[in-house]
Amino acid sequence: TRSTRPQRMLKAVQKNATKGSPESVISAIDYFCKHSEWAMNVGDEKGSILDSVVTEVNPSTVLELGTYCGYSTVRIARLLSPGTKFITLEFNPANVTVARQIIAHAGLQDKVTVVEGSSGDLIPQMKERFGITTFDFIFLDHWKDRYLPDIKLFEECGLLRKGSVLLADNVICPGAPEYLEYVRNSPRYENRYYPAHLEYTKVEDGLEKSVFLG
Numbered sequence: 001t002r003s004t005r006p007q008r009m010l011k012a013v014q015k016n017a018t019k020g021s022p023e024s025v026i027s028a029i030d031y032f033c034k035h036s037e038w039a040m041n042v043g044d045e046k047g048s049i050l051d052s053v054v055t056e057v058n059p060s061t062v063l064e065l066g067t068y069c070g071y072s073t074v075r076i077a078r079l080l081s082p083g084t085k086f087i088t089l090e091f092n093p094a095n096v097t098v099a100r101q102i103i104a105h106a107g108l109q110d111k112v113t114v115v116e117g118s119s120g121d122l123i124p125q126m127k128e129r130f131g132i133t134t135f136d137f138i139f140l141d142h143w144k145d146r147y148l149p150d151i152k153l154f155e156e157c158g159l160l161r162k163g164s165v166l167l168a169d170n171v172i173c174p175g176a177p178e179y180l181e182y183v184r185n186s187p188r189y190e191n192r193y194y195p196a197h198l199e200y201t202k203v204e205d206g207l208e209k210s211v212f213l214g
């Protein structure tokens with residue numbers, strides 16, 4: 001049967017990227033998406049903004065929602081200090097399989113745990129399953145209608161502390177209007193919008209950074 005786009009992306013990484021080099025894995029995926037098939041990775045332009053926020057926060061605990069093929073997982077993991085706890089959630093088992101191989105090709109398999117399942121089920125289990133009390137940095141890049149319910153879940157589960165940083169992809173395209181309205185109207189968050197473009201296109205998009213004020 002026909003291969004899937006994630007599988008073709010994995011093949012491109014295995015063929016073109018140097019094993020153990022996160023930068024070459026990132027470049028190989030960006031090349032594949034620019035010259036072969038578009039895919040919904042955060043991409044190089046928004047990825048550079050992601051890099052700068054991760055570097056600024058220098059987190060000890062990190063959560064990513066929506067691993068997909070592991071592109072942003074590799075971008076984040078390559079910047080983390082040793083000993084950082086990094087968890088990424090993905091409910092499609094086929095994506096989990098591809099992502100684990102792409103992360104391993106980058107040599108970052110010991111830096112991140114890919115957990116199969118839905119964020120709604122897994123977020124309440126973070127403390128008991130992974131011994132995590134609060135997250136310093138959270139990257140939201142899963143189904144856009146899950147951003148709002150999940151930030152509320154973080155609050156209810158006590159997973160945010162004063163200064164926790166949330167960074168949300170696609171707040172313009174495809175858009176997360178309810179999430180944006182919530183964080184921008186809540187006195188508990190300080191927000192900043194980073195204008196950019198939809199990965200590998202000239203379409204307007206951007207990232208929203210929200211700092212929890214406690």
Ligand SMILES: Cc1ncnc2c1ncn2[C@@H]1O[C@H](/C=C/CNC(=O)c2cc(-c3ccc(F)cc3)cc(O)c2O)C[C@H]1O
Nearest residue numbers: 040066068089090091092117118119141142143146173174
């Ligand atoms: C709730 C939950 N828990 C765990 N994993 C979850 C989850 N919801 C989705 N996921 C997983 O994340 C991934 C989904 C991400 C959703 N991202 C998107 O739908 C998405 C879509 C576009 C886009 C823009 C313009 C267009 F014309 C077409 C597409 C661009 C992007 O950057 C995106 O992240 C894969 C899925 O299995």
Ligand SMILES: [Mg+2]
Nearest residue numbers: 042141169170
């Ligand atoms: Mg995205």
